[in-house]
Amino acid sequence: MAFPIEYWGIDWNSDNAREYLTDYYEQKKFIGYVYEEDDTIIGCIFAVCKLSGSKKEIYINEMAVLPKRQGQGIGTQLLNAVLDYSKEEGFAGVVLYTNEYAPAAKFYEKNGFKLSQGTICMYCE
Numbered sequence: 001m002a003f004p005i006e007y008w009g010i011d012w013n014s015d016n017a018r019e020y021l022t023d024y025y026e027q028k029k030f031i032g033y034v035y036e037e038d039d040t041i042i043g044c045i046f047a048v049c050k051l052s053g054s055k056k057e058i059y060i061n062e063m064a065v066l067p068k069r070q071g072q073g074i075g076t077q078l079l080n081a082v083l084d085y086s087k088e089e090g091f092a093g094v095v096l097y098t099n100e101y102a103p104a105a106k107f108y109e110k111n112g113f114k115l116s117q118g119t120i121c122m123y124c125e
Contacts, residue, residue, distance in 0.1 A: 024061045033081045035074050042069050045078040055092035
């Protein structure tokens with residue numbers, strides 16, 4: 001599983017994973033790419049276009065690459081597909097949220113993402 005429980009706290013099974021990803025896929029302005037080899041999905045990226053004020057931005061919801069294939073450039077290819085689409089469409093940029101304790105943050109920094117100044121994430125249970 002590309003989202004190990006020790007980083008993300010989610011106990012995945014095929015039913016909740018399918019429902020979770022279908023929710024993203026069915027969004028009106030969904031943008032997504034998969035990386036396949038021999039009819040097997042190795043990685044995917046799910047995003048959505050949103051209007052933020054007067055600017056259009058892409059929000060990456062999820063990106064995953066099978067653990068045994070990580071570090072081989074697949075995630076970078078998926079990310080570049082979204083970044084290229086954003087540029088082609090004239091969007092203001094690409095936004096994402098990730099767990100600061102997971103390896104993903106270093107991956108995104110390596111690919112040009114920076115911490116957003118003045119933005120905080122809040123939640124309520």
